[in-house]
Amino acid sequence: MTDLKEAEIKYTIGEYLQYGENQLKWWYERLNCGNAFKEFGGDKYRIKLCREGTSDFIVVSPRGVFFIEVKTEKGKQSDAQIEFQAKVEAQHPGSRASYHIVRSLEEVEGLLE
Numbered sequence: 001m002t003d004l005k006e007a008e009i010k011y012t013i014g015e016y017l018q019y020g021e022n023q024l025k026w027w028y029e030r031l032n033c034g035n036a037f038k039e040f041g042g043d044k045y046r047i048k049l050c051r052e053g054t055s056d057f058i059v060v061s062p063r064g065v066f067f068i069e070v071k072t073e074k075g076k077q078s079d080a081q082i083e084f085q086a087k088v089e090a091q092h093p094g095s096r097a098s099y100h101i102v103r104s105l106e107e108v109e110g111l112l113e
Contacts, residue, residue: 003073004072005072006070006071006072006075009070009072009103009104009105010030010056010070012105013056013057013068013070013102013105013108014030014057016105016108016109017057017059017108020112025061025112026059026060026061026062026112027059027060027061028057028058028059028060029057029058030056030057031049031050031054031055031056031057031058032049032050033049033050033051033052033053033054034049034052035047035048035049036049051080051084052078052080053078053079053080053081053082053083053084054084055067055068055069055081055084055085055088055099056068056069056070057070059112061112063096063111063112064095064096064097064098065096065097065098066097066098066099066100066111066112067084067085067088067097067098067099067100068100068102068108068111069081069085069099069100069101069102070101070102070103071101071102071103072103073103075103077101084099085099
């Protein structure tokens with residue numbers, strides 16, 4: 001494993017997912033939590049993004065639906081992320097939706113290819 005920062009791993013995975021989406025292999029979305037602010041006509045508006053703990057990516061492919069959380073080699077989930085994982089895993093046992101913690105692009109390739 002390398003000493004990449006989490007943001008660098010996410011960027012690399014995002015580039016890979018975009019490439020696969022361009023080839024019509026799957027659809028993906030980068031999920032961001034928290035709030036964003038947008039200004040319209042001089043007024044600022046708060047835009048609510050995904051809930052705290054939501055995975056970094058969701059990928060829909062012929063192989064299933066993958067909720068992908070990215071961590072560094074030593075990275076750990078927050079309590080909110082652990083709760084989100086439990087909710088995903090409790091929904092429709094046996095379904096083709098699954099939650100994965102990945103620490104490299106190669107792990108994502110293994111899931112999707």
